[in-house]
Amino acid sequence: MLADFHYIFFWWFTIFVLSLLSLPLTFSIFKKFWDKGYIFAKTISCFLITYLIFVLGVFKILPFTVGGVSLVAAIFGIINYRFFVKNLHEFKNFLKKNWRIFLFEEIIFFIILTLWSYLRGFAPDIEGLEKFMDWGFVNTILRSRFSPPTDMWYAGEPINYYYFGHFVCALVTKISGISSQITYNLAIATLCALSFTSAFSLTSNLIFHSLKKKAGKFFIVGGLFSALLLTFGGNFHLAFRLGRGVLKYHETLAQASQNYWYPDATRFIGFDPDTTDKNIHEFPIYSFVVADLHGHLNDLPLVLFFTAFLFATLALSKKISPFVFIPSGFILSLAYMTNAWDFAVYGLLFALTFLLLSQDLKKTIIQGILTIFSWFVFTLPFSINFKPMMEGLMFSDAHSPFYQLFILYGGFWLISLPFIVFLLKNRHRQRYLPTDFFVFALIALASFLIIIPEIIYIKDIYVFDYRRANTMFKLVYQAFVLYSLAAGYILIRLRASLWYKLLFCLVFILHMSYTYFPIKSYYSLKKYQGLRGVNFLEISYPDNLAAINWLNQNVTGQPHILEASGDSYTTFNQVSMATGLPTIQGWLVHEWLWRGGYEAPAARAAEVDQVYNFLSNINSDLTQVKNILHKYQVKYIFIGAKEFEKYPDIDLSNLQDLDASLVFNSGSTYIYQLP
Numbered sequence: 001m002l003a004d005f006h007y008i009f010f011w012w013f014t015i016f017v018l019s020l021l022s023l024p025l026t027f028s029i030f031k032k033f034w035d036k037g038y039i040f041a042k043t044i045s046c047f048l049i050t051y052l053i054f055v056l057g058v059f060k061i062l063p064f065t066v067g068g069v070s071l072v073a074a075i076f077g078i079i080n081y082r083f084f085v086k087n088l089h090e091f092k093n094f095l096k097k098n099w100r101i102f103l104f105e106e107i108i109f110f111i112i113l114t115l116w117s118y119l120r121g122f123a124p125d126i127e128g129l130e131k132f133m134d135w136g137f138v139n140t141i142l143r144s145r146f147s148p149p150t151d152m153w154y155a156g157e158p159i160n161y162y163y164f165g166h167f168v169c170a171l172v173t174k175i176s177g178i179s180s181q182i183t184y185n186l187a188i189a190t191l192c193a194l195s196f197t198s199a200f201s202l203t204s205n206l207i208f209h210s211l212k213k214k215a216g217k218f219f220i221v222g223g224l225f226s227a228l229l230l231t232f233g234g235n236f237h238l239a240f241r242l243g244r245g246v247l248k249y250h251e252t253l254a255q256a257s258q259n260y261w262y263p264d265a266t267r268f269i270g271f272d273p274d275t276t277d278k279n280i281h282e283f284p285i286y287s288f289v290v291a292d293l294h295g296h297l298n299d300l301p302l303v304l305f306f307t308a309f310l311f312a313t314l315a316l317s318k319k320i321s322p323f324v325f326i327p328s329g330f331i332l333s334l335a336y337m338t339n340a341w342d343f344a345v346y347g348l349l350f351a352l353t354f355l356l357l358s359q360d361l362k363k364t365i366i367q368g369i370l371t372i373f374s375w376f377v378f379t380l381p382f383s384i385n386f387k388p389m390m391e392g393l394m395f396s397d398a399h400s401p402f403y404q405l406f407i408l409y410g411g412f413w414l415i416s417l418p419f420i421v422f423l424l425k426n427r428h429r430q431r432y433l434p435t436d437f438f439v440f441a442l443i444a445l446a447s448f449l450i451i452i453p454e455i456i457y458i459k460d461i462y463v464f465d466y467r468r469a470n471t472m473f474k475l476v477y478q479a480f481v482l483y484s485l486a487a488g489y490i491l492i493r494l495r496a497s498l499w500y501k502l503l504f505c506l507v508f509i510l511h512m513s514y515t516y517f518p519i520k521s522y523y524s525l526k527k528y529q530g531l532r533g534v535n536f537l538e539i540s541y542p543d544n545l546a547a548i549n550w551l552n553q554n555v556t557g558q559p560h561i562l563e564a565s566g567d568s569y570t571t572f573n574q575v576s577m578a579t580g581l582p583t584i585q586g587w588l589v590h591e592w593l594w595r596g597g598y599e600a601p602a603a604r605a606a607e608v609d610q611v612y613n614f615l616s617n618i619n620s621d622l623t624q625v626k627n628i629l630h631k632y633q634v635k636y637i638f639i640g641a642k643e644f645e646k647y648p649d650i651d652l653s654n655l656q657d658l659d660a661s662l663v664f665n666s667g668s669t670y671i672y673q674l675p
Contacts, residue, residue, distance in 0.1 A: 001118055001121065003530065004117070004182075004530055004531045005114075007178055007182050007186065007531060008113065008114055008117045008186065008531075010176060010178065011176055011178060011186045011190070012110055012113055014176040015042055015046070015172060015190065016106070018042070018046060018049065018172070019041040019042040019044075019045050020041070020077075021045050021049075021076055021080055022041045022044040022045040022076070022077075022080055023038075023041050023080070024080045024081055024083075024084030025041075025080050025084050026040055026041040026044055027084070027094070029309060029312055029313070030205075030308070030312050033205045033208075033308075033312065034101070034204070034205060034208045034215075034219065035098075035101050035105060035201055035204070035205070036098060036101070036102075037201065037308065037312070038098075038101065038102045038105055038106075038201070039105045039109065039194070039197040039198055039201050040198065040201065040305045040308060042109075043198070043301045043302060043304075043305045044305065045076075046171070046172060047168060047302060047334050048076065049069070049072055049073050049076055049171065050167050050168045051164075051334060052072050052076065053068065053072055053147075053171060054147050054164070054167060054381065055147075055381045056068075056072070057144075057145075057146040057147030057148075058381040058384075058385075063145045063146060064144060064170075064171075064174070065145070065174075066174055066177075069175055070175075073175075105197055105201065108193075108196070108197055108200070109193045109196075109197045111193075112189075112192055112193035112196050112197070113186075113189050113190055113193040116189035116193065116288065117185065118528075119189075119519065119523055120188060120189060120291065121185075121529055121531055122523040122524065122525055122526070122527065122528055122529065123291075123522060123523050123524075123529070124185050124530060124531055124532060124533050124535060125535055125536040126181075126184050126533035126534065126536075127536045127571065128290075128569075129569070130292045130294060130590075131184075131291070132573065132574065132577045132587070133577075133587065133590060134166065134184075134292055134293035134294060135180065135184050135293070135533070135577060135578070136152045136573075136576065136577035136586075137149075137159065137161075137163050138166050138169050138170050138173065138180050138183075138184065138293070138580075139152065139577065139578065139579060139580030140159070140558070140582070141163070141167050141170040141580070142170045142173060142174060142580055143579075143580035144558065144580075145557075147381070148382075148386075150558055150582050151582065151591075151594075152576040152577065152580055152581065152582050152583065153573060153576060153582070153583060153585065153591055154582070154585065154586065154594075154601070154604070155582035155583055155632050155633075156560070156582070156633070158385045158386075159594075160386060160387055160389075160594045160595060161594050162295045162339055162340050163337075164334060164337035164338040164382070165293070165297075165298020165299060165338040165339070166293065166298065168298070169183065169187045169293065169298070173187075179532075181532050181533045181534050182532060182533070184293060185291070185531045187293055188288060188291045188297075191297055194300075194301040195231050195284060195300045195301060195304065196227045196228075196230075196231040196232075197227070198301055198304035198305060198308070199226050199227040199230045199231065199304060199485060200223040200224060200226070200227035201223070202223075202226075202307060202308040202311065202485060203222055203223045203225075203487075203488040203489055204219040204220060204222060204223025204224075204488075205219070205223075205308070205311070206311065206435050206438065206485075206488075207223065207435075207492045207493075209316065209433075209434070209435055210433050210435040210436070210492075218492045218495070219492070221488075222488035222492040223488055224488070225487060225488040225508065226484055226485055226486075226487050226488030226489070227488075228508075228512065229484040229487050229488075229512075230284060230480075230481055230484035230485065231284055231285065232284075232285050232515045233484065233508075233511040233514070233515070234265055234283065234285060234511050234513070234514025234515065235265060235283070235407065235408045235409065235511060235514065236407045236408070236410055236411055236510055236511075237264065237265035237268055237407055237514070238265065238510070238514045239510050240407045241260055241264065242256045242257060244256075260517055261521075262289075262517040262518040262521055262522075263286070263518075265408075265514060266280060266282040266283070266286050267279075267280060267281075268281065268407065268408060269281060269400045269401075269404050269405075269408070269472070270398070270400070275465075276464060276465050277398035277467070278465050278466050278469060279400070279453075279468055279473070280466075280469045280470070280472060280473040281408055281472055281476045281477075282296075282477055283477060283480040284477075284480070284481070285514070285515055285518065286518060289518040289519060290518075290522065294339075295338050295340075296339050296341075296342075296473075296474060296477050298338050298339065299335055299338040299342050300481070302331070302334055302335055302342075303335060303345075303481065304481075305331070306328075306331045306332070306335065307346070307442075307482075309327070309328075309331065310328075310349065310350060310353050310438075311438055313327075314353050314354060314357050314438075315353070315357055315434040315437070315438045316434070320354070320357070320358060324367065325370035325371040325373075325374050326374050328350055328371050328374070329370070329371045329372070329374020329375040329377070329378060330375075330378045332346060332347055332350075332371065332375045333374075333375045333378035333382075336375065336379055336382075337379060337382045340388075341474035341475065341478075342474075342478065343375065345445070345449065345478045347375075348448075349442075349482075350367075350368075350371060351364055351367075351368050352441045352445055353438060353441045356438075356440065356441055357434060357437055357438070387595075389460065389596055390458055390460070391458075391459040391460055391461075391596075392458070392459050393456050393457075393458060393459070394457055394458075394459045394467070395455070395456055396453060396468060398467075398468065399454050400453075405450065408476075409450060409476075409479070409480075409483070411507040411510060411511055412446070412480075412483035412507075414503060414507055415483070415486075415487050415490055415491075415503075415504060415507055416443045416483065416486060416487075416490065418490070418497075418503075419439070419440075419443070419486075419490040419493065419494065420440075420443070422493070422494060423436060436493075439486045439493075442483070442485055442486045443482070443483070443486050445479075445482055446478075446479040446480075446483045446486075447479070449475040449478060450475070450476055450479050452471070453475060453476075456471075457470075457471035458470070458471050460593070461592060461593050487504075490504075534548075534578065537574065537578070540571075541571070541574065541641050541642075542666075542667070543640060543641065543667035543668060544575065544640045544641055544642075544669050546666040546667075546669065547575065547638065547640060547666060547669045547671055548574070548578045550664045551575070551579045551664075551671070552578075552579055555581065555636075558580065558581060559581065559633075559636065560581070560582050560583070560584070560632055560633050560634050560635055561575065561579075561581045561582070561634065561635065561637070561638055562583060562584060562608065562629070562632075562634045562636070562637045563575050563576060563640075563643065564612060564642050564645075564646045565583075565584070565585040565586065565588060565604070565605040565608045565609075566586070566588070566642065566646070567587065567588060568587040568588060568589040568590050569587075571642065572586075572587070572642050572646075573586040573587055574642070575638050581636075584604050584607060584608050584628075584632045584634070585601055585604035585605045585607075585608050588601055588602070588605055591604075607631075607632075610624065610625060611625050611628055611629065612643065612647040612650065613647070615650045615651060615654045615655065616647045616649040616650050617649065617651055617654065618649070622657055622658075625658070626658065629658070634674060636663075636671055636672065637655065637658075637660055637674065638669075638670075638671055639669070639671075639672070640668070640669040640670070641668065641669065644668065652670065655672050658672075658674065660672035660673065660674050660675075661673050
């Protein structure tokens with residue numbers, strides 16, 4: 001662990017320096033927050049600087065290099081301090097006055113970053129689920145000189161997915177100078193730490209502004225409760241399964257605990273025998289444990305920042321600015337490029353919050369239209385090279401049993417319903433606080449997100465049994481976040497009620513007890529392996545790893561390579577994934593999803609087969625093979641463990657017919673360069 005600590009520290013220090021650049025803007029947005037929104041400076045800097053680099057790259061103005069990023073960061077910092085610091089002396093005094101607050105949140109951030117990095121060190125491999133895809137995106141972005149980045153699994157075409165969060169990771173990786181083999185795991189830990197501290201900041205400020213002078217330490221306590229539930233909490237599924245094991249199957253509690261399988265809490269609705277409606281309903285702790293650097297996880301700090309922004313600009317402002325649609329549209333555009341579903345979810349939160357606080361439907365509609373226009377403008381650099389994958393809306397022909405919904409979200413309902421009753425008992429508007437309206441908006445939207453998949457879903461390529469799965473997954477994930485943010489506020493708002501505090505504590509304990517099982521199961525905590533994510537290659541494919549290292553050290557730019565095309569969720573296409581060098585066709589089902597059809601990826605896979613079949617003496621059409629290699633501008637042909645697995649009869653002597661020269665060999669792994 002000590003050997004890895006310098007990576008953790010330098011990674012933290014890089015993010016800390018970046019956050020300093022946007023402190024004036026952050027303090028301006030959150031001037032009424034007790035902590036001045038300090039922790040959100042990290043999100044603001046990382047996402048804003050990445051967006052500027054991305055746009056400049058789209059128009060080929062500035063390359064994605066250390067120098068280019070440094071220049072943009074410097075200009076960004078100068079603009080921040082020039083336009084948002086009227087008096088430098090007063091700004092320094094402000095920092096001196098509040099440094100303890102900032103240090104408090106920075107320490108929390110650093111502790112969680114360090115602890116989760118340490119945890120990742122027990123299972124650091126970038127293997128399994130969709131880690132190949134996520135790390136591949138980071139690596140191809142790191143190699144791309146301009147935007148949009150090239151798809152590492154579809155040579156010659158840009159990525160057709162929501163990759164902006166991966167771009168943020170690549171940017172911090174490039175500045176830090178740390179290998180992406182390590183920063184992949186540091187990024188997961190950063191998202192965990194930033195989600196916790198952002199949730200704490202937002203909920204503690206909701207409480208602070210509801211209690212004002214009576215806040216005491218209540219706002220700290222409530223903020224921590226919400227942060228813990230959002231980042232590390234589960235649901236009632238563990239209690240349900242343990243109870244069923246004891247009562248129905250006559251297991252001891254120890255036996256029931258030993259038999260508990262933690263992913264079941266995210267695969268509960270529809271996973272009964274013979275069902276044709278299987279669904280996914282994940283939540284943050286599951287994502288942090290399995291560590292896929294996916295869009296819904298990458299976007300957590302951003303949507304928490306946007307929610308805090310709405311509270312600061314709509315609920316705490318004496319008069320809502322008529323131009324709030326501009327920053328709202330911009331932040332929603334970042335959310336869309338990171339995880340498209342969040343644009344719709346948090347666009348609804350903007351509309352609902354604006355309506356509740358302004359009590360003006362006409363203004364809400366106008367602001368909504370202008371926000372969508374603003375979003376359209378800001379996403380244009382992304383959209384011009386992107387084709388949406390949605391196939392249309394369908395009415396749900398299957399519905400979730402209520403008891404299953406209650407097991408998943410009943411804890412939040414038990415926390416929230418007393419607050420709704422409290423509001424109804426105080427129907428006179430003058431007794432409501434702006435924070436009450438805001439928290440009601442969080443609860444109402446969260447409940448609506450759970451209901452939506454019971455009515456409609458978005459059709460995609462997934463098979464009939466999983467028709468609602470993606471819609472439910474992306475919506476209820478954010479419902480979990482919104483409920484968690486409201487929870488700490490409601491606890492403090494209803495703190496006078498002893499029975500409510502007991503109820504809250506019961507729900508909290510049941511939710512938090514889940515955390516032990518995924519951590520224990522996934523990480524085992526027996527042998528610390530370090531933060532390098534390629535240990536699995538070193539063990540299972542050492543010659544391939546040697547070739548990957550050679551390519552990373554000796555090949556610049558993004559020349560195309562040829563490697564065997566494989567099925568999704570396998571260890572095929574590890575070379576393009578680990579180097580960012582594009583191959584003709586990678587994981588087939590993923591490209592099928594991203595390209596909106598099976599035909600084109602399948603045709604590419606067939607062409608890859610033709611080349612390797614030629615090398616295996618199955619196909620003798622040399623001209624056709626040369627045309628394929630020329631068509632995709634292939635520079636290197638890779639032959640390693642996965643190629644021999646798929647094409648066991650490869651004859652290396654046939655490469656002479658392609659005028660290919662051997663440039664690397666380690667064991668049974670070869671790299672040939674074409675003229």
